[in-house]
Amino acid sequence: MKALSFFMIAGFSLFMVNCGGSKKQSAEAVATTPTGREVLLARLQTLSDSGKIAFGHHDDTAYGVHWEFVVDSSDVKAVTGDYPAIINWDLGDIEHAADEQLDGVSFDYQRQAIVAQDARGGINTLSWHVDNPVTGGTSWDVTDSATVAKVLAPGAYNDTLRTWIGRAADYIGSLRNAEGQRIPVVFRPWHEHTGAWFWWGLPLTTPDNYKALWKITKEVFDEKGIDNVVWAYSPDKTNCATLEEYMAGYPGDEYVDVLGADIYFFPGNKEIFKEWMNNLLTYATQEASKRGKIVALTETGSEALTTPGWYMDDLYPLISQYPVAYITVWRNANEKAKSNHYYVPYPGHPQEADFVEFYNQPNIIFAQEMSEIR
Numbered sequence: 001m002k003a004l005s006f007f008m009i010a011g012f013s014l015f016m017v018n019c020g021g022s023k024k025q026s027a028e029a030v031a032t033t034p035t036g037r038e039v040l041l042a043r044l045q046t047l048s049d050s051g052k053i054a055f056g057h058h059d060d061t062a063y064g065v066h067w068e069f070v071v072d073s074s075d076v077k078a079v080t081g082d083y084p085a086i087i088n089w090d091l092g093d094i095e096h097a098a099d100e101q102l103d104g105v106s107f108d109y110q111r112q113a114i115v116a117q118d119a120r121g122g123i124n125t126l127s128w129h130v131d132n133p134v135t136g137g138t139s140w141d142v143t144d145s146a147t148v149a150k151v152l153a154p155g156a157y158n159d160t161l162r163t164w165i166g167r168a169a170d171y172i173g174s175l176r177n178a179e180g181q182r183i184p185v186v187f188r189p190w191h192e193h194t195g196a197w198f199w200w201g202l203p204l205t206t207p208d209n210y211k212a213l214w215k216i217t218k219e220v221f222d223e224k225g226i227d228n229v230v231w232a233y234s235p236d237k238t239n240c241a242t243l244e245e246y247m248a249g250y251p252g253d254e255y256v257d258v259l260g261a262d263i264y265f266f267p268g269n270k271e272i273f274k275e276w277m278n279n280l281l282t283y284a285t286q287e288a289s290k291r292g293k294i295v296a297l298t299e300t301g302s303e304a305l306t307t308p309g310w311y312m313d314d315l316y317p318l319i320s321q322y323p324v325a326y327i328t329v330w331r332n333a334n335e336k337a338k339s340n341h342y343y344v345p346y347p348g349h350p351q352e353a354d355f356v357e358f359y360n361q362p363n364i365i366f367a368q369e370m371s372e373i374r
């Protein structure tokens with residue numbers, strides 16, 4: 001039933017056209033196929049309308065705690081038997097036209113994994129830890145608090161920024177399925193801007209400057225005709241206690257499709273986690289319903305799952321109260337590269353049963369069920 005909703009809407013418009021009159025109009029309506037972006041938006045809306053929440057995991061099929069770069073492997077699948085409905089990928093270093101992204105996943109591998117996730121009926125989302133164009137440091141280099149002002153001013157830094165955004169745009173535009181169609185993705189640039197750890201963070205610049213970064217980004221994508229993007233806005237819970245703070249960097253309805261939030265759990269802080277989640281998800285829900293947008297928990301997680309039962313006791317009851325279309329937990333870093341930095345249990349982990357119980361909840365969707373929502 002729910003899976004048909006987009007086409008029911010399309011059918012309804014067709015009906016309206018037919019009511020209105022000429023055969024010519026109805027022939028035109030029949031010829032209109034929804035774009036990939038429209039289909040992705042409709043799938044996200046269906047999730048939200050039906051009270052389903054798609055589960056996502058960063059870099060899921062690229063590496064896990066005990067393996068790396070084994071095509072189609074997944075810690076999530078090893079534990080639950082299914083892939084996550086959403087896989088997030090990071091574009092960090094695409095700005096330098098690098099062969100691999102900042103955590104060592106080659107863009108060739110990433111592309112092939114994106115195609116595979118799309119082919120299995122799942123969804124791909126993208127984040128971007130873009131380096132600092134002024135200092136030459138990483139996205140965490142906040143030593144020059146005038147970075148945003150400098151990249152916005154006409155000149156060499158602005159040219160660099162546009163070139164870098166252009167590389168991200170070219171890559172996203174080049175993601176195609178076996179039929180040669182562009183794969184729609186959710187892109188979440190300039191994330192966690194309420195915090196002071198990325199050079200684009202609001203504490204280092206002004207809301208207007210931050211919004212201008214979004215405008216340039218959209219401008220470059222539009223100039224290149226990149227049309228397969230659903231755009232996500234994602235404040236961090238830091239400096240985000242009020243609705244005004246949540247919306248402080250909001251660039252405008254024409255730039256954003258998904259109202260997100262990045263909220264991590266810290267052991268021993270269950271109550272604060274609850275408060276952050278309730279605050280930000282309430283703001284996202286209110287604004288999304290007012291503006292016709294989608295709500296998502298764009299990043300969450302409990303590092304190394306040291307608090308037993310986190311998925312069922314701490315996460316599940318909170319997300320189930322809001323029309324959240326999807327959630328994404330962060331990566332299962334390979335233990336050789338970074339130990340105890342994982343957010344999903346792997347086979348043999350003590351929290352496997354908790355995660356499987358979460359997987360079994362009727363409102364939680366993994367790839368197989370996601371593929372039925374078309």
Ligand code: BMA
Pocket residue numbers: 090102103129330331338341
């Ligand atoms: C952080 C950590 C880092 C990683 C970065 C970008 O949260 O996972 O190890 O390099 O994200 O993916």
